[in-house]
Amino acid sequence: MGLFGFWLVLAVCGPFFAPYAPGQIIDTEVFAPLSHRHWLGTDYLGRDLGSRLLYAVRYTVLICTLSTAFSCSCGILLGIATTAMPAWVEQVAGRLMDGILSIPSLLCALLVIAAFGDSLLALILTMGVIYTPGAYRTSRALALRIARMDYITVAMARGEGAFFIIWKEILPNMRGPLLADVGLRFIYAVLLLSNLSFLGLGVQPPLVDLGSLVRENVLGLVYGSAAVILPTVVIGALTVGINLVLDGTSRR
Template structure:
């Protein structure tokens, strides 16, 4: 080794890497959450159901379709914490297993609605003109139907299954999302940074997805989180009407599809 290089290594002290510091923005959000009782309670409820959705099927004491003979409409007890239904099935076990679907499927349906509605709203609000007029009228026609009736029309047309319920809820929620996004775009397209992007010669697609969408993302995500709750209620209503997620169970030596009625 060259003596000069060896001397430089001896004179230069080795500085240990500094430990990673926590992000101050994260801690600031945590402090704001801790000082807001309503937000803290909502976060605890959300975390609780997420944990139940993850571990629920593993800790369920009974099978979802396990029938206890002579235990029809039983009150809560040590054997059945929430009682039994009209077939003698444990309600607590069905709640633990069903939590996963009630967390996953509404989230997927609202995600589909956000993707479709954001794309449609961006196009309508930025382009304007006859494109905006056609899209707005189509969304108005869809919103003229009661939501449950629109869901029923879609599911009856394509069949009742988990995937089709997600598609129906996503399509039915799209008009509301598109109108929100369109209103945001109509305001944001006149901002200075959009004018600067036009002066740089950026394309319309670039301006929509790189300049306007990031600035409209906050209200869109908040609206999507609210719509997840409404999607849960809609799924419950569809299940009550027999058009929700169909489940295959063993009945009398054959596989049958339950659609909300007693076989």
């Protein structure tokens, strides 16, 4: 919780403490080392890396959290709802999800962004739609297995309605696997956003995210610059942190 909570707090409060604007060039020395003036050094244009990293964490966490919430909410609700609907509804929903799932995620994102632009809203909706089929298939498989349990039969025999059975009987028994799946969706979202930013189609300047920090400063790897090393470390810590939290929660 501390590992993930640190980055979450940094995403919310970090930019308020940034000494410079994310696009402001404040030094003529590129890939400068750590100093009292630039506590994380500078990037390839002489911009303060500490300030840019604070903004990058905010946009990465914001976009990936919202897109994960969108995909998991839609996928889980649709997956559970189709178990109580006529067979033709499940077949239509299943074929639609299979169609989206058959397109590689990066290619699908490139096509949508090329057609509708690379705004923050377009990124969130695109990433959310891409990962909805995975959440749908996971939740539907779990719901079908739980629906055959004896306690569901007992609840139906008591005369309980479909909403009560879903909310009180099915969802609580799906919590563990679903939380683990949410963690995977978040990792996928971070990786997809990083790939898009590395290709120049993610968050656009002067805004910045962790993937674009790596892309911009990749030449600094030759000099061992923190401008390319730190964003990759943050991506790893962020994804590992949220999965440790969700795995720990799902086992309780």
